[in-house]
Structures are given as C-alpha cells and as structure tokens.
Amino acid sequence: MENEACMPVIINAMKTLFDLNMDEPTNSVLMHQLTRPRLPSSILLAIGGWSGGNPTNEIEAYDVKADCWVSVTQEDEHPRAYHGTAVLDEFVYCIGGFDHMKYVNSVRKFSLITQTWHEVAPMYERRCYISVAVLDGLIYAIGGFDGQQRLKTVERYDPxxxxxxxxxxxxxxxxxxxxxxxxxxxxxxxxxxxxxCLFSAESFNPETNQWTLITPMSSRRSGVGVIAYADLVYAVGGFDGASRLRCGEAYNPLTNIWSDVASMYNPRSNFGIEVVNGQLFTVGGFNGFSTISDVECYDEKTDKW
Structure with a gap:
C-alpha cells in the first residue's frame, strides 16, 4: 500500500484474475503477459535414443518445477541413438551415434532460440556409444565404436x-x-x-594433453552414467557383464577415492544423466529386458533417490 511502484502491478494482477474468473472470453486479456505460464529457469531435454525397436527423433522437455514432460519433437530431424549430447552457448549438439543404417560421424546442433537444426563439421571418426564432455568452451568426443572396433581416440571441437x-x-x-x-x-x-566391461577410469588434463588412470571404480560399468555433481564425479548404473545395476559411487578428485552412494530404484544402462536445479536426474535406458521411460532424481544432501 505504501509502495507506488508496486501498486499498478498489484492492481493489474487483480484485474487479470477478475477477468479470468468471468464467464465471457476476453481475448485481449488472455494475451496479457500476466496470464502466460511462467517459463522454467532451466529444462531437461531427452533427445533421440532407442524406442520401439528403432532409433527415434523424439525430443522431450522436462520442467522440474511443474514435474511435467512435453514433446518438442522436430519432425525434420533424423532419428539417432547411442549418440552424445552437449550444451554449449545457446546450442544443443548431437554427436555421432547410430541412425539404424550406419554408425555416423556427423554432428548437428539445435538452436534453442530459433528452434532450427544446423549441420556442423563432422568428426574424423565414426563414433557410436560415444562419450562427450564440454570443457573451456570446447566439446570433446571420446572413444566409442566405429562399426569394427572400440576406440581409444579423442577429438575436440572448437565452435x-x-x-x-x-x-x-x-x-x-x-x-x-x-x-x-x-x-x-x-x-x-x-x-x-x-x-x-571396465572398472577403470581416467582423467584428462588439457594443459598437458595427457590422460591419467585414476583409482578404479568398485563395480564394472558399461553403459554407465557419469556426471559432475557437488564437486564429485558420480558414476551411476550400467552393466557389469552379468546384470544391469542400480548402485552408484562418487569419486573425490582431492582424495582419489570412490565412495558408495544410494542405489536407484531402477536398474539401467545406456541412459541419460544430468544435473538440473541442484538435483541429479537419470532418464530412460535399458533395464535388461526392455527400454524404459522411468525417471529418477537424487539429492546429495539426503543421499536419496
């Protein structure tokens, strides 16, 4: 009541609420900025993957606050599975993978602003089951399968x-x-x-261009999810050669030690993993019998999924 700047804001909001509660439609009011849903501060994207026995071009977006998935599929985009993804500037990059016919070295980026796809320079090698990381504004494409052999090679992209x-x-x-x-x-x-399936893990120093083996994990993990979270490196799920895993562990670079963390509800390998709004999410994957749509989130403060 005492703040002059606040008064028109409150009055406009009250008017809008009143108009929305009236029966007759008022199109001008519905276009009003106060009646639009708030955009989330961050979203989680699930892009492509394996669905219904084939690679898919489906894209789904998750709003953490609304706890809601929405399809945002771009129909002109090619199906792709076992690829890598990276977010850099306002682009989402899809790197390598399998398109149902061949293992690919192609790289496409999606503009979150114009919502259009663009082809960028291809990698030197075809890489399916690829690992991808972003460091200092550069994208690293690491290892993978070229259709004949598993790779130890690494290449780096400068946008x-x-x-x-x-x-x-x-x-x-x-x-x-x-x-x-x-x-x-x-x-x-x-x-x-x-x-x-491997226990081992390595770290790369871009200043010396060197890979160094670190302490191995406690479990073999193929199809593992790895993400930096709370100043630790988390390795979750995967396949140990016998079964799909629910368990996870976290690596402390300062002590070179792995510690166990709480297990997920669902066993899974070859899934999506990301940190959004301070929580770690695991999305989809394969549970040993079928491709799954299950999603879980983990909070390191409570050590609970």
Missing part, C-alpha cells in the same frame, strides 16, 4: 572455427563409457573394450 582436432588417446579402448568435466579436467569412467 569458433567449426573444426575438429585430434587429441591424445586414452589409455584404454572404451565404448559405452560416460564422461564429464570437473575443475578443469575431464573424467571418463567404465565402458566396454569389446571383450570386457
């Missing part, structure tokens, strides 16, 4: 020059691994050599 550059290879061949960046390093964990 300013639209060019890929080959980097130092990893110590081990890895497809179905997962990577993240934390405190100036890239971490990649687990994966599959073509013969065995």
């Amino acid at each position: 300013n020059t639209n060019q890929w550059t080959m980097m130092a290879p990893m110590n081990e061949q890895r497809s179905d691994a997962s990577a993240t960046s934390l405190q100036g390093r890239i971490y990649i964990c687990g994966g599959f050599t073509g013969i065995e």
Whole structure:
C-alpha cells in the first residue's frame, strides 16, 4: 500500500484474475503477459535414443518445477541413438551415434532460440556409444565404436572455427563409457573394450594433453552414467557383464577415492544423466529386458533417490 511502484502491478494482477474468473472470453486479456505460464529457469531435454525397436527423433522437455514432460519433437530431424549430447552457448549438439543404417560421424546442433537444426563439421571418426564432455568452451568426443572396433581416440571441437582436432588417446579402448568435466579436467569412467566391461577410469588434463588412470571404480560399468555433481564425479548404473545395476559411487578428485552412494530404484544402462536445479536426474535406458521411460532424481544432501 505504501509502495507506488508496486501498486499498478498489484492492481493489474487483480484485474487479470477478475477477468479470468468471468464467464465471457476476453481475448485481449488472455494475451496479457500476466496470464502466460511462467517459463522454467532451466529444462531437461531427452533427445533421440532407442524406442520401439528403432532409433527415434523424439525430443522431450522436462520442467522440474511443474514435474511435467512435453514433446518438442522436430519432425525434420533424423532419428539417432547411442549418440552424445552437449550444451554449449545457446546450442544443443548431437554427436555421432547410430541412425539404424550406419554408425555416423556427423554432428548437428539445435538452436534453442530459433528452434532450427544446423549441420556442423563432422568428426574424423565414426563414433557410436560415444562419450562427450564440454570443457573451456570446447566439446570433446571420446572413444566409442566405429562399426569394427572400440576406440581409444579423442577429438575436440572448437565452435569458433567449426573444426575438429585430434587429441591424445586414452589409455584404454572404451565404448559405452560416460564422461564429464570437473575443475578443469575431464573424467571418463567404465565402458566396454569389446571383450570386457571396465572398472577403470581416467582423467584428462588439457594443459598437458595427457590422460591419467585414476583409482578404479568398485563395480564394472558399461553403459554407465557419469556426471559432475557437488564437486564429485558420480558414476551411476550400467552393466557389469552379468546384470544391469542400480548402485552408484562418487569419486573425490582431492582424495582419489570412490565412495558408495544410494542405489536407484531402477536398474539401467545406456541412459541419460544430468544435473538440473541442484538435483541429479537419470532418464530412460535399458533395464535388461526392455527400454524404459522411468525417471529418477537424487539429492546429495539426503543421499536419496
């Protein structure tokens, strides 16, 4: 009542609420900015993947506050599965993968502003079951499967020059691994050599262009989800060679030690993982019998899913 700047805002809101409660439609009111749903501060995107026995071009967006998934599929986009995704500036990049016919080295970026797809420079190598991480404004494409062998090679994309550059290879061949960046390093964990599922994990220092093996995980994990969260590297789920996993563990770079964290409700491998609004989300994947749509979120403060 005492704030002159507040008064018109409150009065407008009251008028809008009154008009919305009246029976007769008032189109001008419905277009009013006060009657539009609020946009979420951040959204989670699930892009492509394996669905109904084939790669799909489906894209779904999740609003954390509304606890709601919405289809935002772009029909002109190609189906893609087992690819990597990265967010850089206002673009979402889809990197490598499998399009039902072939393993691809193509890279496409989606503008969140214009909602259009653009092809960018392809990678040097075809990479399905790829691991992707972003560090210092550059995208790293790591390992994968080229249709013949599991890869230990690594390449880096600079959006300013639209060019890929080959980097130092990893110590081990890895497809179905997962990577993240934390405190100036890239971490990649687990994966599959073509013969065995891996315990091992490595970190990459961009200043020296070197990969270093770190303490192995407690479980073999192929199709693992790896993400930086609460200053730790989390490795969740995956396949140990016998069964799909619910368990997870977290790596502390300062102590070089892995610690167990709470297990998910659902076992899963080859799924999506991301941190949104301070919580860690695991999305979809394969539970050993079928592709699933289940989504869970984890809070490190309570150590609960």
